Amino acid sequence: xxxxxxxxxxxxxxxxxxxxxxxxxxVSGNPYLFWYVQYPNRGLQFxxxxxxxxxLVKGSYGFEAEFNKSQTSFHLKKPSALVSDxxxxxxxxxxxxxxxxxxxxxxxxxxxVRP
Amino acid sequence: xxxVTQTPKFQVLKTGQSMxxxxxQDMNHNSMYWYRxxxxxxxxLIYYSAxxxxxxxxxxxxGYNVSRLNKREFSLRLESAAPSQTSVYFCASSEGGFSGxxxxxxxxxWLTVV
Numbered sequence: 001x002x003x004x005x006x007x008x009x010x011x012x013x014x015x016x017x018x019x020x021x022x023x024x025x026x027v028s029g030n031p032y033l034f035w036y037v038q039y040p041n042r043g044l045q046f047x048x049x050x051x052x053x054x055x056l057v058k059g060s061y062g063f064e065a066e067f068n069k070s071q072t073s074f075h076l077k078k079p080s081a082l083v084s085d086x087x088x089x090x091x092x093x094x095x096x097x098x099x100x101x102x103x104x105x106x107x108x109x110x111x112x113v114r115p
Numbered sequence: 116x117x118x119v120t121q122t123p124k125f126q127v128l129k130t131g132q133s134m135x136x137x138x139x140q141d142m143n144h145n146s147m148y149w150y151r152x153x154x155x156x157x158x159x160l161i162y163y164s165a166x167x168x169x170x171x172x173x174x175x176x177x178g179y180n181v182s183r184l185n186k187r188e189f190s191l192r193l194e195s196a197a198p199s200q201t202s203v204y205f206c207a208s209s210e211g212g213f214s215g216x217x218x219x220x221x222x223x224x225w226l227t228v229v
Contacts, residue, residue, distance in 0.1 A: 043220040051215040105157040
């Protein structure tokens with residue numbers, strides 16, 4: 001079965017420190033991988049995606065993610081966290097050959113950045 | 116830029132009532148989706164439409180129906196609402212045709228069934 005795991009329900013980090021939000025996946029074949037952010041009472045906003053090529057992907061708001069095929073991971077990172085980064089983060093995967101183009105989501109990780 | 120627009124934003128229903136969630140996108144996307152979001156469960160796909168004229172069941176279709184009215188619009192209907200359908204519903208769209216295309220989401224519809 002195809003799935004995405006976000007092992008941490010919540011990540012706490014101090015402002016200015018680096019942050020990592022973890023994601024691992026299980027799909028048949030090559031994956032396309034996505035990160036979304038959700039602020040309270042809002043929809044999901046696209047942050048970045050991995051399609052092919054460079055394993056380090058840069059996205060919006062200073063976020064980046066590293067694709068690791070051997071570990072089937074796609075962790076989200078930011079060198080210096082901001083209080084405004086506090087939100088709910090979702091990792092998602094789409095199998096390469098899935099003709100429905102639908103996304104499979106993880107359960108989400110709440111990021112709390114304290115001042 | 117409007118993107119994906121869904122209505123209503125908030126709705127309270129009594130058990131057994133019916134309602135339709137409306138969704139429209141102005142990005143000329145081929146594929147559209149309805150997801151529900153529940154605490155600790157991420158987003159689960161209810162129905163999707165890979166292209167105009169087609170609809171398919173997702174992970175949790177029971178109790179729902181959909182209509183792809185045209186390329187822009189994709190509605191979700193609850194025929195007889197149940198408390199288990201209390202959730203946040205998101206409509207989304209993508210270009211389709213390539214699995215690497217980004218899916219864009221609406222702002223959500225908060226539904227409470229009492």
